[in-house]
Amino acid sequence: MNRKELLLVAEQWFKDQGWSPFPFQKQTWQAFLKGQHGLLNAPTGSGKTYALWFPILLNYIKNNSEYKTKHKKGLKAIWITPLRSLSQEIKQASERVINGLDLPLTVGIRTGDTSPKDRAKQKRAMPDLLITTPESLQLLLSSKGYDKVFKDCSAIVVDEWHELLGTKRGVQMELALSRLKTVASTLRIWGISATIGNLDQAREVLLGPQTMAFQNSVLIKANINKKIVVKSIIPDKMETFPWRGHLGLHLLDEVIPILKASKSTLLFTNTRSQCEIWFQRILEKHPEFAGEMAMHHGSINKDTRLWVEDAIRNETLKAVVCTSSLDLGVDFAPVETIIQIGGPKGVARFLQRAGRSGHQPGKTSVIHFLPTHAMELVEASALQKAVKTKAVEDRLPYLLSYDVLLQHLTTLAVSNGFLPKDIYPEIASTFCFQGLTQEDFQWLCNYLVMGAQSLQAYDEYKKVEVEDNGLFKVNNKGVAMRHRLQIGTIVGDANLTVKYQTGGYIGMVEEYFASKLTRGDVFTFAGRNLEFIRIKGMQVHVKNSNKRTNRVPAWMGGRLTFSAQMSELLRNELYLAATNSNKQSRELKSLAHIFKQQRKESCIPKDNQFLIETFKTREGYHNVFYPFEGRFVHEAMGSLLAYRISLLSPITFSLAFNDYGFEILSDKEVDINEVIDNNLFTSEYLLDDLQNSLNATEMARRKFRDIAVISGMVFTGYPNRSVKMKHLQSNSQLLFDVFRDYEADNLLFQQAFRETFEHSLEEGRLREALERIKLQQIVWKPCSKPTPFSFPIITDRLREKLSSEKLADRIKRMIATLSK
Template sequence: MPRRPASSLLAQPSGASGPAPAGGPAGLAVQHWFDARGWQPFAFQREVWAAIAAGRSGLLHATTGAGKTYAVWLGALQALAGEPPAAESGGKPPAPPPLTVLWITPMRALAADSLRALSETLPVVAPHWAAAARSGDTSSSERSAQNQRLPTVLVTTPESLSLMLARADAQERLRHLRLVVVDEWHELLGNKRGVQVQLALARLRGWNAGLMAWAMSATLGNLHEAMGALLGPGEAGVLVQGQVPKTLVVDTLLPGRTDRFPWGGHLGLAMLPQVVQEIDASPSTLVFTNTRSQSEIWYQALLEARPDWAGLIALHHGSLDRAVREWVELGLKSGQLKAVVCTSSLDLGVDFLPVERVLQIGSPKGVARLLQRAGRSGHAPGRPSRVSIVPTHSLELVEGAAARDAIAAGHIESRHTPREPLDVLVQHLVTVALGGGFRPEALLEEVRRTAAYAHLSEANWQWCLDFVRQGGPSLAAYPDYHRVMPDAEGVWRVPDARLARRHRSNIGTIVSDASMSVQFVGGARIGTVEESFVARMKPGDCFLFGGRMLELVRIREMTAWVRRASGQRPAVPRWNGGRMPLSTTLADATVQQLALAAEGRYDSPELQAARPLLEIQQAWSRLPTPDTLVAEALRTREGWHLFLYPFAGRHVHLGLASLLAWRVAQHAPRTFSIAVNDYGFELLGATEVDWPQLLPQVLRAGHDAPAQEALAAHDDDGALLHEVLASLNASELAQRRFREIARVSGLIFQGYPGEKRSSRQLQASSSLFWEVLRKYDPANRLLAQAETELLAQELDIARLRESLVRMAGQRLELVQPKRPTPFAFPLMVERFREKLSNESVADRIARMVAQLEEAAGGEIPVGDAQDVRRTLAFGQEQPPDKPVKGSEDATPAPRRARRPRKPSKPLPPL
């Protein structure tokens, strides 16, 4: 593989101003290393070096490819490496120093790439240091060697770090640690893996006085809060922001024509010619999709469009085998691959220098995600980065303009640490008990030095202790839940070697449905696919995986044995994840674009392309703006519809729709069908509703006080939470959350490495615990946590509350159009897809579009049902976060209303 050009190593060219690096022999070695490449360090890199030399901790925030890695790494070498020791007698090289730097990455692929980058400087700057990686991809022989002696620098993941803390000799092995670096902190901060890192850092600080901690990120909006989560409450740190000039181009591939009545995924593969053209014009391109299913579809479509690209384009996602992923990554680095279709598996800081172009299929759903993916191109100072959005929905044209304006204004999403997830704390207690034991008073003080548990109450702490000691009152009779016990000296330890092995094999907070291996009969392993997908197949069925069409031969011992197939239309596997709602930042920016269109300002190419759609929406109804809330009441042969457009993301819209339907039902018994997307929601009832009178009341929650005051009062007494839970099938939703909590907390044993347990077994176990605890231990804190996480994550209750307050302050524009508007039409299609087959959906969509286009003037040609059917059939090109009915990854829907009864008298056509 050719050597990477020096310009990728993250410093500015020689001739830039600034003093030379300092720091003794290592500092001189760094200077020589720079001089050999004709570089000088950036000002922010020197600032980080000075802070590390002074023993300070902090957060480094700089654009992707600006030089964050070498800012922290070279600072660590200058401050900590010292002089190489003299050789031992007989010329034998001395043993490397003990573990000094711990480098934490969120992904295994990033761990391997980080190790390569860090190792590049060691021969010159610190030849006596050793570096290695430890993750789920580490071989057993490497693990065995590390168990004997850890390297000086270890690149690892949060899960592997927790495993190290679970060793009885953990304190001795880690007592020389001087610096912990957390890469891509934004990726960990907002979830339980970030809480896991916080607890580990608190443990390490207790063992190592003066331990430094640094985090790096390129896409954070709340920098001071992010640094506080890293360092703990009240701890001072250094916030360094790297201002390195870098050209970032964000644009949108425009379709040949814009349908005025779009539906989710209707563009999709219609944009294939433009995508092929962009890939053809660039030496190396990354094509990002939001889901693994979508990546499989687009990879196959590109190969069908350009068979001559076989061997020049590849596929990369987390379910592919490690060897396949590594081959693709090396091909990108060496410039041998022209394009790679990928998911978030290549989102983070892996350095692929040859990549010049990034395409984003569909909406990125967030500004930070788009920035992160844009940074995969031009990954070096001075090189421009370019990302183009490929819309799969006409309204995503507006999102493209909105994302570009948000980036220009510096509006990036904030991320917040979860508050007191007790399942993670319970797991940590068992880990610490294995890692030498603990005394409760001292450990409580340590835990409270984290941002996540800064306000942990004595009652919750005591409950966690009781839970790990005997599983609570309902499980006290079962020895498997007597995991931690105090010894005669008052130190809490794990007394049972079998329980210790169980815990070590299940450490971590990443929870996913059980997966099956996919393997050729008599051949190589290809990767993994969720059991819920394969369970619906029978031998002889075909599916698309790893860019190949495969035929299922048999299922045995959690392995799907396959062979190559051809000539049939394959199914596409679906994996958990991808249910990404539109972020608040991007949603607000999108509404700002709609406000410009409402004023007749179509200044950007995207708004010009979407103009036919937006002008029809404006003519038949209204365009939403920051000051107006648009609602549409419509009567069709199906019943009475209400369309509302809060632009708050599909999670919030699910809660809002259910809440409003429940409030309406308090006035008179009614049933509704619900459809949601990122822009709004639909309520469909079989009986007439006086929406002009009723809607303002239900939005104000029935209070006579001013709307915003009423909502605030509603929230204070907890009535809003009660209403939200009452309006949904909350028990079913909370039980889903509990299944994950039960795995993290150790209630459910997932099996030893290599042991395969089906998702059906795990679900049965979690359901049993759910029922037992609700009946015999209703005060169990994990039950309460399931409800809390349901509100915070599944329904995003904070954003729902903010949306209600904002809606109450907006001017309600209730329109009664004669037919579905361009904004209403995709919501109707969402509902059709849940109850109709592809065949009937295609006919229905084509007929409705033809009717609507005729009413709008019929200026734009309309495709027939065959065109629609082709789009539906080829991979079900629906929005990336759209769950499939009946699949395990589908979010349980609220209790659905009965299908509206057919009215006794005929209703007007559309």
């Protein structure tokens, strides 16, 4: 069959379904059949799965004209998904096409959920099409003879590439692709990505800069114009001094009519804790929703999550309170209504969630925005603009992640072994390691064989042997087994299983939360009140309880910050609020009383101004700065400024920060004129001053724990016998201190500092923010009392010290005083 005939086969299948293919689907089919690689930019629910399964199957028909009588078994294509929960959906889509075209192909899934029986079956005979995760692909590369398994593979599709880009899983994927390109000579590489700001760079990272694959590649955009309507829930009464008090629960009564008027609703929260609390409060106040409402987040057991996804599909649930666990590709019938509780902190996340409503081409998506405090309405206004201008964030890729590279090299040494001279060009062809020198590569190879220079006396770090022919190989079965158990780049707090004492799995909580519980404590989890009994092994034993409780598990992933794009949009909205422009949105107009009070006490900065407020209370001297850059940048900038002020005169500080600004609270008055005159906002000597101000060594020490785990320097334990997080931390800290004292040029030690600055402190964004402030006029406003802008920052600091009841009472008293 020629290409034209093959395309007619695809079009006929679409016709049989009563559909017609989109232009982007046809473009993708043609590009793939021409032998090109590429990146497809398409939103969820637009038919992206069919855009790539079809050409893979058409290519099979083209190359196997006698497939009906002479089908050759073996792996022909791989589909990578970052979420194993999506694998079942992708399998169903592919089987629908296979059955429709009457092809003799089999589809298999290989993820962490695959049973040992199915894995053994796959080892004997691989399916024709394999759906897997980045980690499971690495496990296949650690099997002896993997090159024979992959040699006839003609395609690999990396789904949700925007989710992997900018993470170490993305680096893991880059390295796996560099190996597969060598092993499978006819391999075509394709990525699928939702909209991100740097799509061209995303394609470059996927295929490798300056590679033949990149030169013979295309970027295809779906260009499906999706109409998104943002409806803000603006309360009738708003406090003049906004504070983040109740996770948005004070607006619960505004949400109920929306739920009742809609057939199906998703309520998106930013954290799992917030998800648990909202679910409980809705049921407490409106028990009529029992049985019609469910909860979905990543720590609830898999069976419950699948049941919820099916119930949404079948439209048997009225509402689901969820987190980002339902952001990505989980494919179900569109829900009628989306509610976003609190600022999503990023444009892409907001658009992804909005797309869940009217989750079909041509349908309008409606999303309700519920502010958890008044100032979040500025975010709502900024998001309205982002939706119109399609302004989305970049995802910044990692560079020189030596820990992931060491894991990859050990994987290859565990399977067939590798020759450094053959593998170096492959690695250097990737985006992450394009700057890897021969000298540094040699250091990494020496590390695999001898351990670090300062650890040569310890045999446990010598994992790889060099055979007579120069082959790097792991011959020790124990080393190989421990390595396979630890393949992966996601290092979080250790998860403990929550189970009923009588049996029955509920979900997972993080070790640090469980370690604080004492017998009899009651906490809310997975929509139930549970009484803690004991921790046994890696299990938390519980029983149901009728006692009321406010305690909810907190997860470390719950600390979100503004993206750079969101910060810029927010600043522009505030600059607009500074003018009495009639271009102001409904949201900004609703905040008129807050802006009026802010002008009375201080001012609203214009686009060429940087605002500093100072005032005195019983707590001390408050100095508040407003860069509007997100909490991570503010944490770093606050520490930096406090350190530089302390060099002028000895002074003690405490810091508080939120997404809008930061506060330096001191025991004696700070001369702001001195701060301005001494140019303390300069970006010069930034790295040195950050090192001194933030105790960057301590932050790097914590970062090093992850690097030590990923590189295999420390072992996390066997199944059901995991090493406790505090032991992992102390083991890695010991190694960190050894390198600091005896081997400061150790590449992994240096990587810990580099990642601390680049990723934890967002040093690039901090530098840009300081450069921007340098060009602005500094406006210093000495105030008599806290202003509406400073009030949320002060209350955030109090939150660390007080229980929620005491905090609410204290804030009510403060507001009463300020409102006089």
